Amino acid sequence: MAEGDSSAPDDPSETGGEATEATRCATCGARIGSTAWHPVAARFDDGEFTLYAFCSIECREEWNRP
Ligand SMILES: [Zn+2]
Numbered sequence: 001m002a003e004g005d006s007s008a009p010d011d012p013s014e015t016g017g018e019a020t021e022a023t024r025c026a027t028c029g030a031r032i033g034s035t036a037w038h039p040v041a042a043r044f045d046d047g048e049f050t051l052y053a054f055c056s057i058e059c060r061e062e063w064n065r066p
Contacts, residue, residue, distance in 0.1 A: 026052040027059035 023032040032038045032055050039060040041052045054060040 023053045025055040025059050027054055027063045030055040030059075 023034065023038070024030065025032060025038075026041075032053055039054045039057055041054070041060060041063065043050050043052065052063065054063065
């Protein structure tokens with residue numbers, strides 16, 4: 001289709017809304033679809049509760065590593 005122009009490899013048909021805050025993997029930064037299941041991890045630090053999302057089990061385990 002597009003020739004000689006740089007096109008984004010992903011996100012082919014997102015035309016409905018604009019600038020939706022996509023969840024990103026805390027380890028590798030990959031976008032995580034809101035409909036797809038993904039592992040999460042919670043951390044309670046300094047009175048702050050933070051929830052992390054991951055694209056895969058592998059990334060979650062990687063994140064757990066010191
Ligand atoms: Zn990941």
